[in-house]
Amino acid sequence: MGEQPVVELKNLSKTIGAKKIIDNLNLALYPGQITGFLGPNGAGKTTTIRMMVGLMAPTSGDVIIDGKSLLNDFEGGLSKVGVIVENPEMYKYMSGYKNLVHFGRMHEGVTKERIDEVIRQVGLENRIQEKVSTYSLGMRQRLGLAQALLHRPKFLILDEPTNGLDPAGIREFRMYLRSIAEKEGVSIFVSSHMLSEIELMCDRIAIIQNGKLIDVEEVSTSKMSYYYIEVAPLEAVEQLFIDEGRQVERFKEGLIVNAEKEEIPMLIQKLTAEDIQLFAVQPHRRTLEDQFLEMTGGGQIAESHQK
Helix, strand or coil: CCCCCCEEEEEEEEEECCEEEEEEEEEEECCCCEEEEECCCCCCHHHHHHHHCCCCCCCEEEEEECCEECCCCHHHHHCCEEEEECCCCCCCCCEHHHHHHHHHCCCCCCCHHHHHHHHHHCCCCCCCCCEHHHCCHHHHHHHHHHHHHCCCCCEEEEECCCCCCCHHHHHHHHHHHHHHHHHHCCEEEEECCCHHHHHHHCCEEEEEECCEEEEEEECCCCCCCEEEEEEECHHHHHHHHHHCCCCEEEECCEEEEECCHHHHHHHHHHHHHCCCEEEEEEEECCCHHHHHHHHHCCCCCCCCCCC
């Protein structure tokens, strides 16, 4: 990738007592991209985010934001960051507009025009003069997003931003994030347990386990083509696919194998020539949840969005 990253985590480590929480983590985040941050409970996601926003000092390594090191220029680096945590806190007795005016005073150069602009960006024009106490959770999330965008950050961190939202609210919030990333070139970093939502929202996913970054993948290219094939004898076909170097796993009464659509007629001919009984062939979509559980060994993930 030719362009300069907005954020770089360089050899980031954190040790507490005798335990290494984060182990030599390196990651680059780019403008206009939404990156999902996934990991089992206790993998180190929260510790990483706390170091990225200056709430915790690293044991070693550094966080570079817009070319500024948090170790050497803490205020300069953080001045380019916006943060939204689960259920952002607002002054409920004040209107949404007055909340934004109040938060705007904490940053230089936030004009009335900028406040009006972010209100339009998050679709709150019709309710912005009403008290926050009358807002739904989705509206409070949008107001939190507006507040985080007031000072034109280059980097936006969201920690479980869609918790508690209904499906319509989640979709709406996702659309606002996508628009902000694309139109303003903001780099967005989303930590969440809702894997189905991360898959729809993000351009890339970074997966952490036991404090180590174990994979970074483009969402658009991370999905191989898979097919479910019901055959007999199962063991013979499984070995045949393994010998061909294909990914194969047992599923229900058959096998899931990676193959392109154009290869299927050839595979069917080959199986028929081997006197294999073929009962069914159909596309099989491997979700991000499937990949996540495969990469992390499973068993440690919190409940996903899908029930």
